Amino acid sequence: MSVGLRRGLRLLLAMLLLAPAVVRAQDRAPPPDPAHLTADEQQRYDSLIHELRCLVCQNETIGDSQAPLAADLRNQVHAQLAAGRSDVEIKRYLTDRYGDFVLYRPPFKAKTWLLWAGPFLVLLIALVVALRYARARRHHETPVLVDNEALLRLIGSERQSESEDRPQGPPA
Amino acid sequence: MIPELGHFALIAALFVAVLQALVPAYGVWRRDRRLMAVASSSAQTQFLLILFAYGCLTWAFVTRDWSVAYVAANSEASLPLMYRLTAVWGAHEGSMLLWMLMLTGWSAAVSVFNRRLPVDLTATALAVLGALAVGFLLFILLTSNPFTLNFPVPDNGRDLNPLLQDPGFVIHPPMLYMGYVGFSVAFAFAIAALISGRLDAAWARWTRPWTTTAWLFLTIGITLGSWWAYNELGWGGWWFWDPVENASFMPWLVGTALIHSLAVTEKRGQLKAWTVLLAILAFALSLLGTFLVRSGILVSVHAFATDPARGIFILTFLAIVLGIAFTLYAWRAPKFVSEADFELFSREGLLLLNNVFLVSAAAAVLLGTLYPLVIEALDLGKVSVGPPYFNSIFLPLTIPLAVLIGFASAVGWKRARAADVFKRLRVPAAIAVLAGCTLPWLLGHRTLLAAIGGGALAVWVIVSSLHEIVRRVRAKRDRLAGITQIPRAVWGMTLAHCGLGVWVLGITFTSLYSIEQNVRLGPGESATLAGYTFALKGVEPRQGPNYRADHGDVEVEYQGRVIAQLAPEKRLYDASGQIMTESAVDHTPLRDLYVALGEPIDRNNANGDWAVRLYYKPMMRLVWGGGVLMALGGLLAATDRRYRLARAAERAALSSEVAA
Numbered sequence: 001m002s003v004g005l006r007r008g009l010r011l012l013l014a015m016l017l018l019a020p021a022v023v024r025a026q027d028r029a030p031p032p033d034p035a036h037l038t039a040d041e042q043q044r045y046d047s048l049i050h051e052l053r054c055l056v057c058q059n060e061t062i063g064d065s066q067a068p069l070a071a072d073l074r075n076q077v078h079a080q081l082a083a084g085r086s087d088v089e090i091k092r093y094l095t096d097r098y099g100d101f102v103l104y105r106p107p108f109k110a111k112t113w114l115l116w117a118g119p120f121l122v123l124l125i126a127l128v129v130a131l132r133y134a135r136a137r138r139h140h141e142t143p144v145l146v147d148n149e150a151l152l153r154l155i156g157s158e159r160q161s162e163s164e165d166r167p168q169g170p171p172a
Numbered sequence: 173m174i175p176e177l178g179h180f181a182l183i184a185a186l187f188v189a190v191l192q193a194l195v196p197a198y199g200v201w202r203r204d205r206r207l208m209a210v211a212s213s214s215a216q217t218q219f220l221l222i223l224f225a226y227g228c229l230t231w232a233f234v235t236r237d238w239s240v241a242y243v244a245a246n247s248e249a250s251l252p253l254m255y256r257l258t259a260v261w262g263a264h265e266g267s268m269l270l271w272m273l274m275l276t277g278w279s280a281a282v283s284v285f286n287r288r289l290p291v292d293l294t295a296t297a298l299a300v301l302g303a304l305a306v307g308f309l310l311f312i313l314l315t316s317n318p319f320t321l322n323f324p325v326p327d328n329g330r331d332l333n334p335l336l337q338d339p340g341f342v343i344h345p346p347m348l349y350m351g352y353v354g355f356s357v358a359f360a361f362a363i364a365a366l367i368s369g370r371l372d373a374a375w376a377r378w379t380r381p382w383t384t385t386a387w388l389f390l391t392i393g394i395t396l397g398s399w400w401a402y403n404e405l406g407w408g409g410w411w412f413w414d415p416v417e418n419a420s421f422m423p424w425l426v427g428t429a430l431i432h433s434l435a436v437t438e439k440r441g442q443l444k445a446w447t448v449l450l451a452i453l454a455f456a457l458s459l460l461g462t463f464l465v466r467s468g469i470l471v472s473v474h475a476f477a478t479d480p481a482r483g484i485f486i487l488t489f490l491a492i493v494l495g496i497a498f499t500l501y502a503w504r505a506p507k508f509v510s511e512a513d514f515e516l517f518s519r520e521g522l523l524l525l526n527n528v529f530l531v532s533a534a535a536a537v538l539l540g541t542l543y544p545l546v547i548e549a550l551d552l553g554k555v556s557v558g559p560p561y562f563n564s565i566f567l568p569l570t571i572p573l574a575v576l577i578g579f580a581s582a583v584g585w586k587r588a589r590a591a592d593v594f595k596r597l598r599v600p601a602a603i604a605v606l607a608g609c610t611l612p613w614l615l616g617h618r619t620l621l622a623a624i625g626g627g628a629l630a631v632w633v634i635v636s637s638l639h640e641i642v643r644r645v646r647a648k649r650d651r652l653a654g655i656t657q658i659p660r661a662v663w664g665m666t667l668a669h670c671g672l673g674v675w676v677l678g679i680t681f682t683s684l685y686s687i688e689q690n691v692r693l694g695p696g697e698s699a700t701l702a703g704y705t706f707a708l709k710g711v712e713p714r715q716g717p718n719y720r721a722d723h724g725d726v727e728v729e730y731q732g733r734v735i736a737q738l739a740p741e742k743r744l745y746d747a748s749g750q751i752m753t754e755s756a757v758d759h760t761p762l763r764d765l766y767v768a769l770g771e772p773i774d775r776n777n778a779n780g781d782w783a784v785r786l787y788y789k790p791m792m793r794l795v796w797g798g799g800v801l802m803a804l805g806g807l808l809a810a811t812d813r814r815y816r817l818a819r820a821a822e823r824a825a826l827s828s829e830v831a832a
Contacts, residue, residue: 050559051558051560053556053558059412059414059415059558061558061559064407064409066770066771099553099554100553100554100555100556101553101554101555101556102556103555103556104556104557104558104559104560104561105558105560105561105564106555106556106557106561111547111552111553111555112543112555114539114543115539115540115543115555115557115561116565118535118536118539119532119533119535119536119539119565119569120532122531122532122535122536123528123529123532123569126528126531126532127528130524130525130527130528131516133514133524134514134515134516134521134524136514137512137513137514138513138514138515
């Protein structure tokens with residue numbers, strides 16, 4: 001845990017150091033003119049900023065956050081879109097700098113395959129169990145009144161016939 | 173003095189809880205009715221003690237008693253009375269006291285309305301609830317005491333988190349906790365059934381209204397939470413897949429599954445073991461949610477690791493409770509086998525499928541919530557699991573549910589002929605497809621495939637649910653008698669299902685057609701969004717009771733007519749120095765117009781240009797409306813005549829017994 005703690009502290013420190021730089025960067029570069037983007041690019045911009053995490057906030061996308069870092073990241077996305085980069089390139093640019101943490105849609109890789117496949121595995125298992133449950137109880141004709149002997153005979157004959165065939169009803 | 177009395181009441185409650193856990197259990201073992209009777213009296217005593225402690229803490233808030241550390245940390249002199257009352261549950265210690273109040277409240281209710289079940293079953297269940305109370309009281313007294321005193325006594329408090337100073341927050345947590353904790357009743361009765369080995373239709377019939385009641389409170393709580401976040405967080409979102417929200421959503425999903433499987437257990441005597449497992453899981457997820465929210469692990473795994481006392485306690489408690497519950501389950505549940513027929517194409521079969529999908533959905537939420545924590549704890553780096561993940565996993569798991577609903581109400585118990593069912597559903601299906609295709613066009617939106625699908629699904633759910641009512645009425649000669657003879661539970665089911673349809677419709681349209689814009693506006697300037705013109709008249713300073721605000725005046729015009737005056741605010745709270753965005757919303761059932769003030773462009777000049785966020789959100793109200801309808805449906809179902817009739821009959825039987 002201590003390695004993780006140190007790493008966390010380092011990240012925090014990096015963010016603290018980064019924050020003034022970000023603010024300054026914002027001072028220097030005026031926000032890009034929205035008119036630069038085509039309609040298609042604008043749409044991609046809108047969906048991109050809602051899939052990227054604001055790194056200094058508590059669980060907010062850069063589209064929703066009002067933190068300076070989020071504004072800077074929005075500007076970066078905007079500038080790169082205007083420069084003709086693809087969504088994949090922009091995401092790679094950001095993950096190279098900030099790691100997978102910046103992506104709200106985790107990439108499919110060795111450490112996340114269970115995350116993506118897990119729910120469907122559960123669904124599959126649950127479906128199989130439910131179907132088997134239903135199947136085991138199909139077409140049982142439960143006799144309304146049986147005395148003990150008849151019941152025992154019934155169980156016995158069922159056990160016998162299980163290997164050959166499914167019983168069609170109670171034996172006479 | 174008053175806080176000390178409260179503290180004393182908590183300690184007394186702990187002793188009573190120990191009695192409640194041990195004496196009735198011993199009584200059940202020895203078959204001694206007098207000892208079993210201790211369950212009821214101790215549950216009621218404990219409730220009164222906790223209520224008294226809760227009253228003491230409230231009193232400390234009302235009288236601004238800064239000598240109580242918790243009060244000083246979560247209130248301050250100028251905080252309005254309403255928020256001083258709600259500040260009681262504004263942070264960790266008080267929330268746990270509220271949790272206890274709910275737990276003992278539910279236990280006391282069980283001790284009063286229990287005439288229907290064998291005495292030993294009730295006594296066992298109350299003993300289980302007592303044991304849970306012991307755990308939580310120890311937790312409060314050892315790690316989170318709200319009555320801890322402060323010395324030296326500060327001059328003023330540090331203020332309630334401004335985020336929580338909102339009307340939505342006044343009733344959201346009590347409702348949520350009512351729901352969360354309410355599942356403890358189903359849990360206690362599941363354990364009692366496992367211990368006694370008896371699980372019959374009477375058990376299911378008795379557990380149903382309790383579970384439905386807990387579920388309806390949870391539904392209201394989640395709906396209110398969503399509405400609160402929408403108004404208070406200032407970016408027009410209503411559900412964030414935040415771990416805190418997921419913590420309440422998981423028990424809701426499993427609780428919904430439980431309600432449906434209880435129906436099968438009552439009507440057909442099947443899925444008994446499964447029902448018991450769901451009852452355990454629903455409460456397990458409530459406990460897990462408490463752990464996630466209360467241990468601080470969500471903020472950061474590392475923060476949790478540095479101050480783990482609370483987290484370790486809840487985790488240990490969770491492990492003990494679940495360990496015992498699952499061991500009992502593994503040992504006793506095989507007894508509950510039913511050998512009756514089970515057809516997949518029947519109401520019980522479709523309800524089983526409903527459970528399959530609901531539980532998978534809950535598993536998806538659980539996985540997405542815990543995955544980042546596990547990855548970080550294993551030192552594999554950090555990942556974020558957010559809305560894009562949940563939305564893409566959740567849709568394929570829940571769309572089949574909405575499709576199934578229509579079939580489930582058209583299919584009878586035991587066995588059904590597919591041809592009949594499909595014939596019955598032709599009309600609802602046709603209406604759904606037609607409505608789905610035309611709705612976007614009728615409402616003046618672009619036609620999108622997703623909107624057609626979502627709209628058709630929503631209308632399908634609503635129409636096929638109502639169709640059940642229509643068929644019931646048509647089956648009778650006298651139509652009026654037909655309507656009045658429909659049981660309240662059926663109305664409840666129909667209403668709740670319609671609520672789901674309304675909810676799907678709201679989600680579909682608001683997620684596909686919302687428009688947002690960040691604009692820079694100076695006084696007198698305006699911006700247009702979806703045909704609505706938002707004009708910023710000006711921003712002026714205003715003094716609130718405990719904050720200073722920049723109060724915006726925004727006029728909304730549509731087709732040359734002024735339709736709304738909106739007043740978004742940016743507030744600076746005096747005591748804490750925190751800044752809050754207070755959004756302003758104009759709404760009709762078909763659309764919300766949402767305005768929030770961002771930042772002044774020049775920080776020193778509030779009269780200059782502002783960054784303003786504008787949102788147009790169609791059908792936003794339907795999302796919460798659907799939640800309200802579901803809760804109302806739950807209310808109708810929980811108060812069905814047969815539960816009350818049976819109770820009255822038993823009371824009569826009991827009084828005649830006493831007379832004899």
